[in-house]
Amino acid sequence: xxxxxxxxxxxxxxxxxxxxxxxxxxxxxxxxxxxxxxxxxxxxxxxxxxxxxxxxxxxxxxxxxxxxxxxxxxxxxxxxxxxxxxxxxxxxxxxxxxxxxxxxxxxxxxxxxxxxxxxxxxxxxxxxxxxxxxxxxxxxxxxxxxxxxxxxxxxxxxxxxxxxxxxxxxxxxxxxxxxxxxxxxxxxxxxxxxxxxxxxxxxxxxxxxxxxxxxxxxxxxxxxxxxxxxxxxxxxxxxxxxxxxxxxxxxxxxxxxxxxxxxxxxxxxxxxxxxxxxxxxxxxxxxxxxxxxxxxxxxxxxxxxxxxxxxxxxxxxxxxxxxxxxxxxxxxxxxxxxxxxxxxxxxxxxxxxxxxxxxxxxxxxxxxxxxxxxx
Ligand SMILES: Cc1ncc(COP(=O)(O)O)c(C=O)c1O
Numbered sequence: 001x002x003x004x005x006x007x008x009x010x011x012x013x014x015x016x017x018x019x020x021x022x023x024x025x026x027x028x029x030x031x032x033x034x035x036x037x038x039x040x041x042x043x044x045x046x047x048x049x050x051x052x053x054x055x056x057x058x059x060x061x062x063x064x065x066x067x068x069x070x071x072x073x074x075x076x077x078x079x080x081x082x083x084x085x086x087x088x089x090x091x092x093x094x095x096x097x098x099x100x101x102x103x104x105x106x107x108x109x110x111x112x113x114x115x116x117x118x119x120x121x122x123x124x125x126x127x128x129x130x131x132x133x134x135x136x137x138x139x140x141x142x143x144x145x146x147x148x149x150x151x152x153x154x155x156x157x158x159x160x161x162x163x164x165x166x167x168x169x170x171x172x173x174x175x176x177x178x179x180x181x182x183x184x185x186x187x188x189x190x191x192x193x194x195x196x197x198x199x200x201x202x203x204x205x206x207x208x209x210x211x212x213x214x215x216x217x218x219x220x221x222x223x224x225x226x227x228x229x230x231x232x233x234x235x236x237x238x239x240x241x242x243x244x245x246x247x248x249x250x251x252x253x254x255x256x257x258x259x260x261x262x263x264x265x266x267x268x269x270x271x272x273x274x275x276x277x278x279x280x281x282x283x284x285x286x287x288x289x290x291x292x293x294x295x296x297x298x299x300x301x302x303x304x305x306x307x308x309x310x311x312x313x314x315x316x317x318x319x320x321x322x323x324x325x326x327x328x329x330x331x332x333x334x335x336x337x338x339x340x341x342x343x344x345x346x347x348x349x350x351x352x353x354x355x356x357x358x359x360x361x362x363x364x365x366x367x368x369x370x371x372x373x374x375x
Contacts, residue, residue, distance in 0.1 A: 006066070006181060007251040014062030014244070028241045029054040051229050055237040059211075059244045066247070067175070067193045067213035068186040071221050073228060074211045074240055078176060078196025079104050080233035081210030083112075085141065085172060085192060087231060088223035091117030093140040098125040098155065100148045102174065102196075103343045125155035126287055128163055135167035142167075144190070145174040147291070150303045150339045150355045152177075152278040154287025157294050161189035170220065176200070177329075181254040183295045186215045199330030200300075203246035203253055207239050253332070256360055257300030263363035264356065264370070265302050273316075273374040275307040275352070300358040301329055303339065306374070310351035314338055317354060322361065322369035329357035334366055 004012070018027055031053070034046040046052050056074055063072040075081040082105055086095065097109055099122040109120040123130040125144055135142065142164040146155040157173065164171045172192040173185040179200045185193050195201060197209035214221040228234060235243075258281070265279035277284075280291035281298030291298060306313040317325055323336035335357040340347040358366065 009065055010181070010251045011248050013065045013247075014058050014060075026055070026058055026241065026244060028237055030237050049237070050232055050234050053237050053240075055244070056235055056240045059235070059240040059247075062244060062247055063195075063211050063213055066250075067180045068184055069193065069213035069215050071217035072211055072213045073221070073225055074197070074209060074235040074243070075228065075233050076210065076235055076239075077208050077233075078102075078174075078194065078198060078210040079108070081196075081212050082172075082174070082194050083108055084224050084227045084231070084233060085194075085212065085220075086113060086118065087116070087227045088220065089116075089118055089140050092138055093118045094136050094138045095120045095141045095143060096131060096134045096139055096169075097122050097143045098145050098148055098153070099123055100151050100153060100348070101143065101145050102149050102176075103347065105143070105174075107346075124153075125160065126153050128156055128159040131160050131163045135163065135169060137167075139164075139167050139169040142169050142171050143174070144171060144185075145177075146183075146294075147177050147280050147287075147299060147301065149177060149301070150278075150349055150353065152280055152285070152301065152303060154280050154285070154291045156290045157183075157185055157188040157190060165189075177301050178295055178299050179250060179254050181251050182258065182297050182299055186213070188294060191215050192220065197243045197246075198328065200250060200254055200257075201243050201246050201330075203249065203330060203332065204242075205328065205331035205333065207242035207246070209235050209239050209243050211243075253360065254300065255297065257358050258297035260361070260363040260366065261300045261302050261356075261358040262298060264358055264366055265304075267363075267367040268302075268304050268370065271371065271374060273307055273312070274304050276305040278303045278305075301356070302358070303353050303355040305350055305352045306354065307352075310340075313352045313354050314341075316370075316373040319373040320369055321372065322365055323356070323373075331357070332360045334359040334361055 032049040060072040170191040193213040279302040339355040340349040
């Protein structure tokens, strides 16, 4: 399957017509336990649902080639996937995170890593020299998130991979916003790719899941697989099936969402009520040139700041009619949120910032809704 283009792979990876029934859509295996033969050998390679199950394995077989990795592991959520990597590290390890990493990982780093004997630093990843200054002898992982949530900052993946390699650290990249339809971190040297499959992979705001794709099926894969088995943050068969279904239309959804987001970002940049638009597809974005090198389009997420401040931003969110006022992203319907309110009292997000997830509506209708909301 290696030479197929992404759109084709997204439809066919990990897919086979069911040999017993001829069913084209994959079956869902809900069984929690699996039989063995007279000699005690598992009949189908599975023994117990927490360890592995056929629907989860089918999703993993689809995800690994989509990201260009050797193996994947799926989890109950994106948080569970990321934290499983941290749980696989020995005490004494150090992790470098982006300063605007998804706020759940910051909470995990601040509230739990110290209990496990792991330290962390947060640095601005749009500057590789800041990463260089932060790595130490005991740094095991340099964590990237590009474009980042919610400021859409862009990190130079190749440059940071080089910094991490010189420090003998692995790199993990949260590719939730871009998806492999637009950005292939493993081709740029990244060791592990992280996804909240709740977002674009599921694609319809109706399933929670997480995934890790490993460049090589080596020691780290083995350790994280063990963490999942013992600590139990597994994906359910039904959720794995829904994500598998979502994958099949990923390429065309993300292409349309990227085109819509670019149109919305350009329109917002012209509106007098808006003081800043954060979208890497805009020539004015500080990371635009780097994003052009490492992304084939710029994704369906953007954020902007309202010139008149927090109250005006809250009012605009309240006036929207077409955008749904809700957190999360990557579904077919466009979503809008006052991001700092969603993140809670510890949020570092500017109070005048509104985050948008662009869905599959016509961008002109979305732009008209934003004009109405902001006026
Ligand atoms: C970039 C990013 N990474 C990870 C996560 C966590 O995913 P989940 O909510 O599936 O645990 C999110 C959730 O919003 C996210 O936006």
